[in-house]
Amino acid sequence: MAAMNGGGTRRWGWGSGRAEQSRTEAQAAKDAAAAAFYELDTAQRDLRISIETITAVDASPAGRKAAADFADFGRRIDSVSHAYITTVDAHDLDRDDLDAAAASRARAELDRARQELERVKGELDRFAQGLGSLLTRAENQLARLAPAIERARQGLLAASNALDAVRAQGLKADALAARLAALSPELTKLNEGAGTHGVQETLQRADRVVREAEAIRAEAEGLPQKAADIDKRLASLRTRTEALQTRAGQVEPVLSELRRRFSVACWQDLQNVPQQAEHSARQANEKLGEARTARAEQRWPDATSLLSTVRALLNTTDEAVKAAGERLRRLNEVAFDHSEEVERTRFAIRDAQRLAMAGRSTPDPRHAQPLDNAVERVDRAVASLSGRHPDYWHLLTELDAVRETVQQVVERIRHERASGS
Known part of the structure; x- marks a missing residue:
């Protein structure tokens, strides 16, 4: 048989060695493609967790775009993954009759599949790097979630304890108890978690519960002092009422x-x-x-x-x-003597006139006119005192009004000089 085949046996030996080498190279290409496929799949899974973190917290346009871009990557990953799997299925590197040419084709196609997987993996990595600020912000908010819920629970407990304490002193706190009871549905929603109600809504709810519980606690703790203050005011106003009735x-x-x-x-x-x-x-x-x-x-x-x-x-x-x-x-x-009131008013007018003339050769008409009118009003008021029962009240009210007008002029002068007008 060896003599019949002659050189055929030698060709088989040469071809077998070449085929085995090609099979080995194809297998290496297959292994490299499998590693690339695994790395891409792992990167996609890891990034999906990041995207879910962002979308759970961030409803901004940037957050929505990140989710949409990741979905687009998903479709591209599905495409290159499908191409890779198809290539693997198309080449059985373990069959006995695999020749060098088939092994070489397998290696080339597997190399292309690997390159596509690696290309998409590189793009996915760059996309993930661009999510840094969004992811950090989302993770920070998620990190706030558990402490915020715990603060709300502790706040409700403190408010409940405060109510029990004031009731033990014989004080009612029905309104506060009703407010505390109204928070029960909020606590139920907090216990249901962010998965049901969203991170932002849960954080906001926790903050509201903390604020309201703290207000209830503070009001409850302040009830004894409030009762004491009301008792004190009752006694004080009773005394004042009695005194005022006497004065009336x-x-x-x-x-x-x-x-x-x-x-x-x-x-x-x-x-x-x-x-x-x-x-x-x-x-x-x-x-x-x-x-x-x-x-x-x-x-x-x-x-x-x-x-x-x-x-x-x-x-x-x-x-x-x-x-x-x-x-x-x-x-x-x-x-008895109206001259003191009159002189006090005239002095106020003269003082204002000196201020109006300070640094000027002539007064500003806006200041001089009302001051001149004030002088005339005083003169008329004094002249009106006549008869057996002069109208002294008119004199007093007129002098009061004049002094008020003079004061307004003084304030206007000072304001204008301070502002440089």
Whole structure:
């Protein structure tokens, strides 16, 4: 058989060695392509985790573009992977009759498949590098997630403990308890996690729960002091109401003296003060009683509001009662000697005139005119004092008005000079 085949045996030996070499090279190309395929698949899997991290947190255009670009890469990876698998399936490097030419073709096609896999892998790596800032920001937000949820839970626990503590002191906290109960659905959603509600929404919800729980805790802890403050205000306003009722009864004698000694114009605007003072004092007493009831029932907002009303009523009444006494005092002074009030006003005018002339040879008409008018108003007011019962109140109100006008001129001059106008 050897003699029959002759040189054929020698060709087989040469061809077999070449085929084995080609098979070895093809197998190496196959192994390299498999490694490239594995690296690409691993890179895609790793990057998918990064993309999922970004899309879970970042709904910005940049985040959406990253997801879209990754999806596009997925399609390209599927394409080169399919080409690689098809190439591998097309070449059985283990068959006995594999010749050198077939092995060489297999090696070439596997090399091309590997190169395509490596090319796409390189592009994927560059894409991943470009996601650095987006991924860092997303990871930072995710890192905030667990601590934020834990802070919310601890905040709710602290608020609950604070409510228990004030209740142990015999204080009601029904409104605060209702607010705390309203947070229960929020806690349920926090427990369901970001996978259900999204990272951003979960972080925002956790922050809201923390703020509200902290407010409830602070208000609960402040209830004992609030109760003490309300008790103190009740006692203080009760004393003040009693004192004001006494003072209100003294307005009528003041009015009687005003009527007896001064003209109608000096006291007619005070005619209703006694009735108003009595009415306001009576209202204050009623509201004070309502505030005591609210305090006993621990309706803290109602008690606080009622006490503010009482204070406002007392302030109004106090001002009216003071006005009558102050009117008599000022009228007594000016009736005895009006020259001091007049001179005080003239001095204010002269002082303003000196300021208006400072650094000038002639005054600015905008300043001079109102000051000249002020001088004339004082003269007219003084001249109006005539008859058995001069209108001293008109004199006082006119002098007050003149001084206010002069002060406005002074302020205008100083402002203009400070601004350089």
